[in-house]
Amino acid sequence: MAVSIKSEREIELMRQAGKILAKVHEELGKAIVPGISTLEIDRLGEKLIREYDCIPNFLNYHGYPASVCVSVNEEVVHGIPNKNRILKEGDIVSLDAGLIYKGYHSDAARTHYVGKVAPEVQKLVEETRNSFFEGIKMARAGNHLYDISNAIDAYISRFGYGIVRDLVGHGIGTELHEDPQIPNFRQKRRGLKLQPGMTLAIEPMINMGRADVEWLSDDWTVVAQDGLPSAHYENTILITEGEPEILTML
Ligand code: MF3
Ligand code: CO
DSSP, rough: OOOOOOHHHHHHHHHHHHHHHHHHHHHHHHHHHHHHHBBHHHHHHHHHHHHHHEEEESGGGGOOOOOOEEEEEEEOOOOOTTTTTTTOOTEEOOOOOOOEEEEEEEEEEEEEEEOOHHHHHHHHHHHHHHHHHHHHHTTTSBBBBBHHHHHHHHHHHHGTTTEEOOOOOEOOOSSEEEEEOOOOOOOOOOOOOOOTEEEEOOOEEEEOSSSSSSEEETTTEETTTTOOOEOOOOEEEEEEEEOOTTOOOO
């Protein structure tokens, strides 16, 4: 499948979809306190998305049973919300959410601290976020797709963290997952040329220990094999003639 180039009208709708999702994330972030269940977070996320007259795009996606992926500590992504999973002081929690506004998708993830978190775990979360911003420095027309991948890898490698390889970023637009796939680790080729009007979800998933992951028996929850914490940070961005535009930030 070819990579879609969005028209000015489509870009405006993607901007709206992104802004609304940024607001949803802001509200969700405020709700993260010790004692909240991962299901309560999902319920709040779904309620907020629907209040903005949007549709939660994760809900029922290939059978996924919730609107927000809530992944705690060693869970990398796609944690399934559960009323019995209660967040406690010292945990980290990754919230991945997305929505559809007038047919256009947005997708973003944030990793939050639950109360006070160990300094080395804070560092993992901060550097994961930093690696996204290093990556998008390369997200400019005329550069190539894997310049982004290589920049993320080059930045994160110095910390000895494991870059998850089994899951990648992606194009986004009238579908949640469009071409191209966007790895967060070093590629030997430069890949396709970036063009204005491409909208991409860039999402480093970084493990404090080794990169290896496995799937729990629910067939969704991805965990770090070594049981060490993992962080996730994602935004939907637009390639322009100049600086990339981050659509899912306020
Ligand atoms: N946000 C995920 C991604 O970035 C998609 C989650 S799909 C779901 O690609 F089904 F797990 F919700
Ligand atoms: Co995504």
